[in-house]
Amino acid sequence: MDDWPEIRQSVARLCAGFPGSYWQEQDAKAAYPTEFVSALANAGWLAALIPEEFGGAGLPLSAACAILEEIHASGGNGAAAHAQMYVMGTLLRHGSAAQKATWLPAIARNELRLQAFGVTEPDAGSDTLSISTMAVRDGDDYVINGRKIWTSRAQHSDLMLLLARTTPKDQVARRTDGLSVFVLDMRDCPGLSIQPIATMMNHGTTSVFFDDVRVPVANRIGEEGQGFRYILSGMNAERILIAAECLGDARFFLDRACDHARTRQVFGRPIGQNQGIQFPLAMAHARAAAARLMVADACRRQEAGERGEAEANMAKLLAAEASWQAGEAALQTLGGMGFAAEYDVERKFRETRLYQVAPVSTNLILAHLAEHVLGLPRSY
Numbered sequence: 396m397d398d399w400p401e402i403r404q405s406v407a408r409l410c411a412g413f414p415g416s417y418w419q420e421q422d423a424k425a426a427y428p429t430e431f432v433s434a435l436a437n438a439g440w441l442a443a444l445i446p447e448e449f450g451g452a453g454l455p456l457s458a459a460c461a462i463l464e465e466i467h468a469s470g471g472n473g474a475a476a477h478a479q480m481y482v483m484g485t486l487l488r489h490g491s492a493a494q495k496a497t498w499l500p501a502i503a504r505n506e507l508r509l510q511a512f513g514v515t516e517p518d519a520g521s522d523t524l525s526i527s528t529m530a531v532r533d534g535d536d537y538v539i540n541g542r543k544i545w546t547s548r549a550q551h552s553d554l555m556l557l558l559a560r561t562t563p564k565d566q567v568a569r570r571t572d573g574l575s576v577f578v579l580d581m582r583d584c585p586g587l588s589i590q591p592i593a594t595m596m597n598h599g600t601t602s603v604f605f606d607d608v609r610v611p612v613a614n615r616i617g618e619e620g621q622g623f624r625y626i627l628s629g630m631n632a633e634r635i636l637i638a639a640e641c642l643g644d645a646r647f648f649l650d651r652a653c654d655h656a657r658t659r660q661v662f663g664r665p666i667g668q669n670q671g672i673q674f675p676l677a678m679a680h681a682r683a684a685a686a687r688l689m690v691a692d693a694c695r696r697q698e699a700g701e702r703g704e705a706e707a708n709m710a711k712l713l714a715a716e717a718s719w720q721a722g723e724a725a726l727q728t729l730g731g732m733g734f735a736a737e738y739d740v741e742r743k744f745r746e747t748r749l750y751q752v753a754p755v756s757t758n759l760i761l762a763h764l765a766e767h768v769l770g771l772p773r774s775y
């Protein structure tokens with residue numbers, strides 16, 4: 396599999412224009428990193444996965460992984476924009492020719508932002524099939540009522556890929572039926588309101604309220620009632636891309652920690668000379684290296700068109716744990732300085748912690764592996 400050295404260098408050069416001080420400022424103000432996202436989009440990196448016929452670069456998933464990993468290794472945060480890479484996959488795979496022609500070239504030209512993905516609801520997080528936001532057919536429209544939570548970047552996106560129920564849960568033949576996917580244009584959308592949620596890291600996440608919001612039938616992706624399958628088909632890519640971000644985080648933590656360990660003198664010698672400092676860093680390196688192999692394997696399977704669900708899940712699970720452990724080792728290595736905002740470690744520590752919960756929590760991955768790989772009874 397190509398490791399994309401030229402892409403990595405190019406993204407790293409772009410990221411060098413957005414140093415720690417830039418991210419610290421956005422973090423302190425809980426501001427969206429607009430300049431960074433614009434630079435990324437203008438350079439074409441957010442259109443990496445859009446096929447060339449629609450104006451994108453037509454690159455494979457491993458290239459998108461390289462882009463996101465470099466952003467994170469530089470100390471930045473791809474969460475401000477990563478959804479555009481995987482959300483459009485649902486449109487690409489299941490949208491009609493007319494839908495793709497309408498939206499994909501405009502996204503590739505950076506004239507339209509598809510950054511919001513509305514799935515989770517207050518009463519349905521891990522249990523996606525319990526969502527209750529309803530889309531009811533009314534002539535050429537659907538009328539949507541309900542609420543989403545944790546819809547990240549909704550205030551910085553033109554479009555939202557929305558999963559809503561078109562058949563009540565108690566009337567479906569199969570648990571996975573009755574959900575539909577829509578592309579909601581949020582630019583002129585009466586009845587839609589968005590409220591930011593304050594979180595431990597700067598993530599631009601929101602609650603979204605739908606009060607008789609109308610969406611044209613023409614904006615429904617694929618068949619009515621089949622939306623869960625369409626969303627599911629994009630989840631492997633999402634998990635692999637997030638895993639790549641975690642690998643970047645692990646690199647960032649280890650770089651910072653090792654620099655500090657080599658130079659910080661305590662009791663007349665560098666702290667990195669102590670095995671108590673070396674071993675957690677060496678262990679974190681080994682774990683990140685193992686996770687990297689898993690991410691590469693998951694990526695290769697996706698690119699080869701295999702199902703690769705277990706591998707995508709394991710890649711995300713192991714990379715999220717590796718980045719967290721690298722963060723923990725870095726924080727300990729930096730001592731008091733680890734807690735100072737100007738060293739960026741505390742910010743990255745908060746940011747990387749998310750990936751053990753979202754987009755799917757570690758427990759749910761373990762439950763999936765137990766059932767589907769190990770053949771154990773379903774636990775939920």
Ligand SMILES: Cc1cc2nc3c(=O)[nH]c(=O)nc-3n(C[C@H](O)[C@H](O)[C@H](O)COP(=O)(O)OP(=O)(O)OC[C@H]3O[C@@H](n4cnc5c(N)ncnc54)[C@H](O)[C@@H]3O)c2cc1C
Binds near residue numbers: 522545546759
């Ligand atoms: C900052 C942030 C950004 C997000 N962005 C988005 C977004 O853009 N779009 C979107 O749709 N969603 C988004 N999410 C939502 C995210 O996908 C959910 O938080 C996640 O799926 C977990 O759902 P939950 O929070 O409802 O937790 P719950 O489902 O309530 O679970 C709580 C805990 O219980 C555990 N648990 C639940 N059931 C079981 C079981 N059977 N066995 C063992 N353990 C179990 C879980 O593992 C978890 O640790 C975001 C979340 C956050 C925090």
